[in-house]
Amino acid sequence: MMxxxxxxxxxxxxxxxxxxxxxxxxxxxxxxxxxAGIGTTVMGYTCFPEDTKRIMSENGTLAKQYMNIAYNFF
Structure with missing residues (x-):
């Protein structure tokens, strides 16, 4: 059932x-x-709130690192 x-x-x-x-x-x-990313994130947050919060915080950290790398590259 689960x-x-x-x-x-x-x-x-x-x-x-x-x-x-x-x-x-x-x-x-x-x-x-x-x-598509926004739709997936909203539904993921609705169905799996704890998992989505964890994934978003991990991806936020990675996004900051890659933005910093891209900024310094250009």
Whole structure:
């Protein structure tokens, strides 16, 4: 029973990403990727709040490092 609930949640997160992708179809690649990411993040936060908070904090740290590297490169 518990596995079925998790599979349903994973499906909801996937549908959130697909919905974001569909909303971004009129734009270019960057807009599609951005909207799909936002849709996936919102549904992930709705279905798995603790896991999404942890992943977002880890990715935030990595994003800061890569932004600093890119800034110093240019």
């Amino acid at each position: 596995l079925r609930i998790k599979v349903n949640r994973y499906g909801a997160v996937g549908m959130g990403g697909l919905t974001g992708f569909i909303f971004g179809l009129r734009g270019g690649f960057f807009r599609r990727a951005l909207y």
